[in-house]
Amino acid sequence: MFSSTTEFKNTFLKRLNMVCGKSFSESSERDHYQTLGIMIREFVSHDWIKTNERYLAAKEKQVYYLSIEYLLGKLLRQNLINLGIEETVQVGLSELGIDLSNLEELESDAGLGNGGLGRLAACFLDSLASLNLPGHGHGIRYKHGLFEQKIVDGYQVELPEQWLRSGNVWEVRKADLAVKIPFWGKVEGRTENGRLVFQHLNAETVTAVPHDMPVIGYNSETVNTLRLWNAEPSQFPIHEDILKYKRETESVSEFLYPDDTHDEGKILRLKQQYFLVSASIQSIIKTYRKQHGNLKELHQHVCIHINDTHPVLAIPELMRVLIDEEGFDWDLAWNITRQTISYTNHTTLSEALEKWPIRIFQPLLPRIYMIVEEINERFCGELWDKYTGDWDRIARLAVIADGFVKMAHLAIVGSFSVNGVAKLHTEILKTREMNQFYQLFPEKFNNKTNGIAHRRWLLKGNPDLSNLITDSIGSSWTQSPADLIQLLNYQHDSSFMEQLLKIKRDNKERLAEVIQSKNGIVVDSSAIFDVQVKRLHAYKRQLLKVLHIMYLYNRIKEDSSFSMVPRVFIFGAKASPGYYYAKKIIKLINTVADKVNNDPFIGDKMKVVFLENYRVSLAEKVFPAADLSEQISTASKEASGTGNMKFMINGALTVGTMDGANIEIHELVGDENIFTFGLSADEVLHYYQHGGYQSIEYYHHDSRIRQAVDQLVNGFFPGVYNEFEPIFDSLLEENDQYFVLKDFASYADTQKTIGETFRDQQVWQKKCLVNIAHAGYFSSDRTIKEYADNIWGIKPQ
Ligand code: 26V
Numbered sequence: 001m002f003s004s005t006t007e008f009k010n011t012f013l014k015r016l017n018m019v020c021g022k023s024f025s026e027s028s029e030r031d032h033y034q035t036l037g038i039m040i041r042e043f044v045s046h047d048w049i050k051t052n053e054r055y056l057a058a059k060e061k062q063v064y065y066l067s068i069e070y071l072l073g074k075l076l077r078q079n080l081i082n083l084g085i086e087e088t089v090q091v092g093l094s095e096l097g098i099d100l101s102n103l104e105e106l107e108s109d110a111g112l113g114n115g116g117l118g119r120l121a122a123c124f125l126d127s128l129a130s131l132n133l134p135g136h137g138h139g140i141r142y143k144h145g146l147f148e149q150k151i152v153d154g155y156q157v158e159l160p161e162q163w164l165r166s167g168n169v170w171e172v173r174k175a176d177l178a179v180k181i182p183f184w185g186k187v188e189g190r191t192e193n194g195r196l197v198f199q200h201l202n203a204e205t206v207t208a209v210p211h212d213m214p215v216i217g218y219n220s221e222t223v224n225t226l227r228l229w230n231a232e233p234s235q236f237p238i239h240e241d242i243l244k245y246k247r248e249t250e251s252v253s254e255f256l257y258p259d260d261t262h263d264e265g266k267i268l269r270l271k272q273q274y275f276l277v278s279a280s281i282q283s284i285i286k287t288y289r290k291q292h293g294n295l296k297e298l299h300q301h302v303c304i305h306i307n308d309t310h311p312v313l314a315i316p317e318l319m320r321v322l323i324d325e326e327g328f329d330w331d332l333a334w335n336i337t338r339q340t341i342s343y344t345n346h347t348t349l350s351e352a353l354e355k356w357p358i359r360i361f362q363p364l365l366p367r368i369y370m371i372v373e374e375i376n377e378r379f380c381g382e383l384w385d386k387y388t389g390d391w392d393r394i395a396r397l398a399v400i401a402d403g404f405v406k407m408a409h410l411a412i413v414g415s416f417s418v419n420g421v422a423k424l425h426t427e428i429l430k431t432r433e434m435n436q437f438y439q440l441f442p443e444k445f446n447n448k449t450n451g452i453a454h455r456r457w458l459l460k461g462n463p464d465l466s467n468l469i470t471d472s473i474g475s476s477w478t479q480s481p482a483d484l485i486q487l488l489n490y491q492h493d494s495s496f497m498e499q500l501l502k503i504k505r506d507n508k509e510r511l512a513e514v515i516q517s518k519n520g521i522v523v524d525s526s527a528i529f530d531v532q533v534k535r536l537h538a539y540k541r542q543l544l545k546v547l548h549i550m551y552l553y554n555r556i557k558e559d560s561s562f563s564m565v566p567r568v569f570i571f572g573a574k575a576s577p578g579y580y581y582a583k584k585i586i587k588l589i590n591t592v593a594d595k596v597n598n599d600p601f602i603g604d605k606m607k608v609v610f611l612e613n614y615r616v617s618l619a620e621k622v623f624p625a626a627d628l629s630e631q632i633s634t635a636s637k638e639a640s641g642t643g644n645m646k647f648m649i650n651g652a653l654t655v656g657t658m659d660g661a662n663i664e665i666h667e668l669v670g671d672e673n674i675f676t677f678g679l680s681a682d683e684v685l686h687y688y689q690h691g692g693y694q695s696i697e698y699y700h701h702d703s704r705i706r707q708a709v710d711q712l713v714n715g716f717f718p719g720v721y722n723e724f725e726p727i728f729d730s731l732l733e734e735n736d737q738y739f740v741l742k743d744f745a746s747y748a749d750t751q752k753t754i755g756e757t758f759r760d761q762q763v764w765q766k767k768c769l770v771n772i773a774h775a776g777y778f779s780s781d782r783t784i785k786e787y788a789d790n791i792w793g794i795k796p797q
Contacts, residue, residue: 002085008092015039024096030166033076033103036089037169040079041214048214048223054797055134059291059301063135063792064284065125066314067307068276069118069256070139070226071146072110073616075170075213076103078460082130082218108163109617111145112228114259114576115535116450116642117346119616120421120780121307123453123642127784129217129224130455130479132796135784138280140272141171141211141228142256149574149613154590158577171211171228179282180205180234181275187366198324200367205234206249206271208279218455219479222797229253229279258576259352259535267360274365277313280304285321295326299339303792306415308346309354309407315341315414316371324367330374342417342791344448345408347639348425348433349539354407361405372410376400379413386440397436412437412444417791419448422640422661424681432685448787449664450640451780454481457646458775462624464503465650469772472496481776484649488773491766501765504627504651511625515570515609521597524604527566528758531652532630533614533622536573536582539637543727544740544747545569545630546588549608550708551748553596556605565755568607572614572622584726586610591717591724619643623650627764628754631656632747634738636681638662649775651768655750657743661778668774673767677750678743687739695736698744705744 002008012035013024019038020031055062077100080086090100113119121137128135147158182203189198208229215224231252233245251268252275281304288295288302304314315337322333347353362369376399383394395401399409412418412434418441420426426447430438438445459466459478469477473486490496508525515523532545549569555562571589575582593608611618629647631638631654638660648654648665655675656662666674679687687693699706709731711717712724731741758764776782788794 002088002092005088005092005095008085008088009096011039012036012092012096029098029102030106032093032098033106034167034169036093036103037076040076040083041169041172043083043085044079044214044216044223047221048225050221051223052225056287056291058797060134060797061301061303061792061794063128063133063303063305063788063794064280065121065128065135065137065305065307066276066280066311067118067121067137067139068273068310069113069307070110070121070125070137070228071113071115071118071616072122073456073620074104074107074109076107078126078456079170079216081455081460082216084219106166108165109145109615110163110168111161111615112139112142112256114146114256116640117308120450120642123451123456123780124784124787125215125224125226126218126453126455127451127780129215129222130220131781131784131788132217132220132222133784133788133794134224134797135788135792135794136224137215137226138276138283139226139228140253140256140276141230143250143254145256146258146574146615147577151586151590151610151612154587154594156575156583156586168211168213170213172213173230174210174212177283178207178209178232179279181208181278183271183274183364185366187370195327198367198370206252206275207232207234208275210279210283227280227283229276231275258578267364270356270360270364273310274313274317274368277311277317280311281314281317281321295322295328295336296332298322298336302340303342303794304340305342305344305787305792306411307344309343309411312343312354312407312411312414313365313368315410316368316375319371319375320367323371334375334378338414339416341411341415342419343411343415344419344421345411345425345429345434345639346421348428349637355404356407358400358403358405369405372399372405375410375413393436397440408434409437412441416444417446418444419446419791420639421448421450422664423447423449424636424658424663425639425660428636428681428685446790448783448791449661449778450642450645451778451783452642452645452649454478454649454776454779454781457620457623458649461620462503462507462650464506465500465624465772468496468499468503477776479781481779481781484776485773487769491769497762497765497769500651500769501761504625504765504768507624508627511621514621515568515611518612519609521607521609523568523607523609524566527568527604527607528627528755529570529625530567530628530630531570531572531622531626531647532632533570533572533611533619534641534643536575536579536585538581538730538738539634541632541634541738541740541743542571542573542585542589543738544632544743545571546585546592547705547708547740547744548748548751549592549596549606550711551704552606553592553599553602554704554707554711556602557599564605565758566605567755568609570609570611570622570626572611572618574614581726581730584724587720588712588724588727591720595717619646623647623652626650626652627758628652629654629656631659631662632678632743633657633659634743635659635679635684637684637738645775645778648771648778651772653754653764653767653771655747655754664777665771665774668777669767669770673770675750675754677746679739684739693735693739693742695741696732698741699732702741702745704748705741709741 016035145161150157185203213226233249322328477483629652631644635657641660657678712728
């Protein structure tokens with residue numbers, strides 16, 4: 001479309017007039033952003049339509065990825081890169097006096113997710129399209145994504161996020177494809193031609209309207225679709241309060257739930273889940289019918305993947321369609337359903353496993369509940385045949401028990417594939433958390449180690465490093481990330497290594513500017529940039545890093561002979577609004593930051609920075625500037641982690657426990673190129689089972705620990721009396737459930753080694769290079785190929 005910048009400029013100016021109804025001289029930056037967005041959509045519309053036609057005609061298998069979260073971030077520059085027109089557009093705009101990066105700033109982050117799970121879904125979409133795979137996302141078009149975080153007086157304050165305030169140029173509303181979703185009401189059964197048929201009566205319906213976003217593949221003609229469903233009123237009732245009805249229906253897609261909420265009581269959350277599932281399945285079936293007619297071979301042409309258990313009602317919903325609408329008998333419907341659905345588990349934390357009380361589930365979704373009951377009864381019958389008399393086991397495995405529907409059990413029983421997200425995580429599922437299911441269905445369990453969209457996290461996020469890599473090994477790595485391994489040949493190339501160092505320095509300086517402008521803190525970019533960015537959770541142990549910072553501070557103050565390489569400790573984290581303890585940790589980080597940063601005796605030896613409102617677009621500035629990646633979860637708790645991979649590919653070294661995908665990073669780079677410490681998963685799980693850990697002993701026997709822990713409550717932080725007592729209590733009264741004190745010494749020793757290693761920049765940079773070279777494995781292209789080949793059975797088209 002634009003083979004030259006002149007052509008681009010001409011089209012841009014014409015479109016600007018049309019889109020904004022203004023002359024160029026009157027137009028604003030927002031007009032320019034809007035115009036460019038619309039031009040890109042126009043530019044891809046041909047390929048978008050062609051892609052769909054191709055899929056329709058080929059009748060090959062398709063996958064539908066159902067996820068309650070998509071953490072997309074900004075799309076403008078990534079779309080330009082994937083289309084191969086970044087350069088043309090950037091030059092063209094600048095000739096018009098427009099700075100592309102200013103336009104990027106105007107775009108809101110699409111923040112429709114909490115953390116790793118939502119970002120993974122976004123990375124997967126990029127890989128599906130870039131690999132020309134027929135895979136489509138379905139999700140909810142939340143009006144408000146994850147809250148915006150402000151730090152006021154050291155405390156987190158949440159503001160509603162407003163990504164749709166100025167519209168969303170990437171979406172196309174398709175009102176003609178709207179579907180209706182029934183809630184409440186009652187189900188009546190009657191016999192028709194000797195067959196029991198069910199009708200859902202007096203339901204309150206919400207209309208789901210699809211808003212489609214193009215998912216543009218990198219250097220490919222494939223444009224897949226992310227379909228986000230918006231909740232709207234169906235026909236307005238005549239007698240009731242119309243405004244109330246409008247409010248109630250729209251509330252279904254109003255807010256993303258933060259991940260701490262104990263879902264059990266939240267009717268609206270269950271409504272969201274069924275809303276997503278029912279709308280998606282209705283739409284999938286409609287498309288399928290057009291292509292293939294009847295549904296007997298659905299599983300041969302369609303795979304429906306559920307991202308965690310949130311969309312698990314896809315199982316009973318598909319059963320409903322097959323039985324009530326298609327007229328299949330139970331066994332046929334069950335066979336088809338079980339071969340259509342696949343499921344990823346993303347956590348073994350018991351508090352995160354979803355269960356819904358029957359008293360909420362049954363009245364809200366009466367027909368779906370009947371089907372779940374039937375699934376449960378038949379499954380328990382099978383269990384009875386296998387484990388006759390073993391009531392305990394049957395009760396533990398049942399889909400419905402103790403007044404609750406257990407969503408993970410439904411997912412395992414109703415799917416053909418259950419996968420974990422890193423080797424250790426899958427092992428823990430098989431041997432511990434889901435062992436009894438594994439014994440029943442060993443063939444269903446498999447591992448798919450997570451990955452990241454390396455085109456966002458390296459190609460887009462770190463352009464200087466990308467250019468250096470391309471200049472050295474060529475550009476094939478953008479599509480074959482394993483080619484990064486060729487970088488190993490440059491370990492002894494001093495010019496290459498110098499450039500690598502310079503790029504890191506420049507990236508650190510850019511982040512230093514952000515820190516200065518946002519936090520008012522001046523940091524020295526020759527210091528170690530030591531970074532922990534992720535959701536705030538006790539198991540991720542931001543506290544371990546804080547206690548270590550307090551220890552270093554104490555050392556500097558008390559021991560004049562103590563010397564250390566200067567460090568900038570950087571944190572970014574949102575705490576769920578209802579997660580009291582996590583919010584205390586945020587206040588603690590900010591309190592420590594105040595104390596350290598304002599102590600003239602400390603000067604540049606260390607600084608502590610809390611970056612407000614951590615999100616995808618900020619993450620893209622942080623990873624390229626990091627020297628050290630903190631992956632310090634209590635072993636066994638972090639299913640995979642994906643931030644660890646983003647740091648690695650940007651040339652940061654990991655300090656980490658043997659947890660999640662850290663284990664695979666270690667396996668690839670070897671002992672020499674990662675800093676591991678702490679208890680192993682087996683040791684942690686052994687303590688949980690058999691006891692034997694007394695945190696108080698570590699407090700008594702390690703004066704470094706005692707001093708820092710006491711400082712939480714002894715007035716060391718002026719003006720925050722009592723504030724950190726809950727943290728103090730979690731460590732001593734509650735016996736430190738996450739082994740912070742137990743792992744402290746090992747962490748401190750490792751950090752000492754890290755400091756010493758950093759002194760020799762040549763040694764350090766070489767380790768960074770080894771990490772980058774091996775990071776190709778963690779591209780989501782590799783992950784998605786594994787899903788495509790081993791679970792979904794889909795092929796490039
Ligand atoms: C949810 C909850 C809710 C209740 C309170 C405790 C709690 C703890 C964790 C979660 C998250 C559950 C699902 C999730 O986001 N898992 C993350 O998925 C990522 C992608 O697979 C993975 O890299 C992370 O390790 C994993 O935590």
